[in-house]
Amino acid sequence: MHKRAPEFFVIDILISIDKIKRRTSDLTFQDFVANEAHVDIALRNLEIIGEAVGCLLKKTNFLSEADGDWRRIVDLRNVLIHFYFGVDLEEVYAILQKKVSLLEEDIIGLIKEKCDRSKILQVINDAKADLADVFRHESISYLESIEKKLK
Numbered sequence: 001m002h003k004r005a006p007e008f009f010v011i012d013i014l015i016s017i018d019k020i021k022r023r024t025s026d027l028t029f030q031d032f033v034a035n036e037a038h039v040d041i042a043l044r045n046l047e048i049i050g051e052a053v054g055c056l057l058k059k060t061n062f063l064s065e066a067d068g069d070w071r072r073i074v075d076l077r078n079v080l081i082h083f084y085f086g087v088d089l090e091e092v093y094a095i096l097q098k099k100v101s102l103l104e105e106d107i108i109g110l111i112k113e114k115c116d117r118s119k120i121l122q123v124i125n126d127a128k129a130d131l132a133d134v135f136r137h138e139s140i141s142y143l144e145s146i147e148k149k150l151k
Helices: 006-024 029-034 036-059 070-082 089-098 100-114 117-133 137-150
Strands: none
Touching (some): 006 137, 029 036
């Protein structure tokens, strides 16, 4: 069982969403599948999202299986992890195009509804410091935009 605070899993989800959007949002399906790096970025970050959602479902009351499609996100993670070469990339692309931005909106809404504002802002600052150590400036900029939405 993970011992991380739930807010860190929330930040993991948001950072993964940002990476997916930055690297795949302007791609056609043909461009997406033609570049192995784009596929790998999308799959890896969908896996991280699914793992973080699973941890939030098990560990906290931040998410409930009754609220939305959370279990389906975990199930997608399991498919991606266990059936890597059998993954339907058309389905993945459809998720990237139709669902990722909606998930971001849902997560930000849940942060506003369920998180202590000062705690989530502290977690964002901690995450930014960690990201600065490994020169992840794009992710830091994204977290700064999230901070503005939460203030």
